[in-house]
């Protein structure tokens with residue numbers, strides 16, 4: 093296939109950015125104060141089920157704790173899994189439970205945390221912090237340096253004239269376990285997000301080895317105000333593992349070397365080493381996760397919330413509360429190490445699809461073979477009648493499954509995506525992809541009670557019918573919904589869909605909103621909407637399927653993934669499979685052999701169908717860049733979410749070929765459509781394309797994004813599916829030159845090959 097036409101560099105026109113005044117909105121309505129009574133905060137009670145203890149463990153035979161505490165559940169056939177949940181129904185425990193012999197149970201044993209505080213967070217409102225004793229988790233650094241603020245001091249309502257803080261976090265990364273002995277000492281609090289005093293990780297009640305930051309799942313939440321400085325010391329104690337942490341959604345202007353991409357912005361952090369990340373966050377709902385190997389899927393992720401004073405949020409009049417506890421992090425979950433699925437197996441546990449879905453690291457699991465269900469606590473979000481709440485949803489999935497979130501009996505008013513505010517739209521359900529965030533408002537306007545939250549895994553996750561439940565609970569009301577438990581097939585009625593999978597985005601419809609129909613609530617650089625961008629890049633992507641004879645040729649060791657149907661594949665973006673260089677681009681550029689680099693216009697000689705090199709596309713600083721992503725994957729039902737580091741881009745168009753006799757879109761056809769003016773581009777006055785940093789390219793379709801390349805650096809641009817990253821569905825956009833970048837800090841770690849002359853002494 094020829095390369096011409098894949099990558100266009102048009103004349104760079106430097107545009108003077110005229111700062112247009114944004115319509116200033118005066119928010120005068122005083123926000124309500126937090127209510128923080130104990131019954132708002134804790135889910136109370138335990139999840140031990142009366143009856144015979146049947147801990148659900150992958151192997152309980154040689155585990156000393158196997159019959160002592162655990163997830164006892166006995167509902168093979170649809171009886172109510174919540175009879176002991178939240179203080180409703182039976183609270184007696186199996187006699188084999190060690191807590192039972194204490195006569196008091198974990199709630200009153202004195203070792204359990206105090207109820208977690210509810211922080212009121214509407215910036216005019218007061219912050220109410222109760223019961224929080226952080227002395228035990230204050231690290232040496234916090235004690236030593238009085239200029240630093242602890243996580244709970246930073247998780248506050250943001251005011252306009254308040255001095256910024258320096259918010260300090262210490263992440264200790266370890267190999268750890270779900271249902272370890274820590275669970276004999278305490279039970280985690282269901283609403284704990286900022287940190288935990290309890291080291292018990294329950295997940296979905298199925299024992300497995302995991303990776304954790306500070307023995308929490310998700311890891312610690314970073315919640316700060318817009319101008320705060322954030323400092324995170326990442327101490328790697330994972331045996332035999334290196335790691336980097338990426339701060340997904342944080343632009344890293346001026347701190348490009350702290351973006352956390354291995355061999356692009358840093359050397360991976362070796363075991364036993366501590367790496368200090370420091371950045372200032374752009375406002376919004378973001379998250380952090382490991383960017384090395386498959387570690388993210390084993391538990392290394394957590395939320396980031398960068399709040400603003402309400403006067404700076406164009407949608408602040410739509411909600412009364414923006415609580416630390418109303419972050420909703422969705423993740424997919426396996427019952428074994430992610431590495432068990434890579435490169436992948438042919439007979440047992442094939443493919444990469446998850447066993448389960450978690451909401452804030454919580455959930456239950458129904459064993460499809462036995463029908464037994466764990467009864468670990470579900471996530472509970474508490475609301476007060478009449479109030480309006482901002483929820484911050486993060487899709488931290490690693491797999492290809494879109495996640496569909498529905499709240500029983502409540503509309504969702506979407507007010508932001510990927511940290512960027514939009515003109516509000518009301519929907520009933522949100523479909524999101526790995527890496528995306530959606531902020532929405534829920535008004536507590538239904539009959540006070542408890543309501544189901546359903547998160548379904550779509551796409552490939554439909555095979556295992558992976559879903560999870562949570563509870564939206566009105567304060568002082570029951571913990572248990574009175575309605576039928578939603579099942580995968582008979583769920584909460586879906587109504588209007590945010591982000592429909594059918595990619596019908598060129599028509600206004602009353603059953604769905606496409607992302608390309610959302611309107612940006614912030615100022616858009618007018619140059620973004622000019623007809624011709626300065627740089628236009630077509631990026632088709634697909635898989636290359638190996639024949640086994642090619643892949644397993646003696647003395648060749650090419651990487652591959654065994655896809656769900658058994659195909660052995662690598663990923664190609666513009667016919668190139670990304671390989672990381674042996675040293676970081678940002679700090680050791682000159683150590684890298686220039687022949688390592690490639691792109692569609694510069695393919696290495698003899699680079700065949702499985703061309704592997706460091707795919708890098710250069711973009712002039714300040715150019716207006718358009719990227720057209722084209723899905724050339726020949727698989728139905730699979731849409732790839734692309735994430736750009738360092739930026740939020742404007743989503744100019746999403747669609748499929750209008751040509752009904754074209755069965756499969758490809759680069760050639762997309763170029764042809766573009767020539768004929770048939771690619772959808774929202775460039776009219778008033779279209780206000782929304783800003784995002786992660787966008788799913790619809791299956792058999794395309795996405796057009798634009799951004800002004802005003803943040804110099806080496807920015808990874810990649811499919812956010814974890815198993816697609818490791819087989820090369822990535823490239824680096826180099827914006828500007830090394831001279832445009834701040835130098836890396838003194839003593840920045842170095843790495844690289846060691847290939848000295850061979851000597852016998």
Ligand SMILES: CC(=O)NCCc1ccc(O)c(O)c1
Nearest residue numbers: 492635655656659661726727
């Ligand atoms: C012919 C072909 O492209 N096969 C690959 C299909 C595939 C690859 C990777 C996945 O994660 C996945 O779900 C499906």
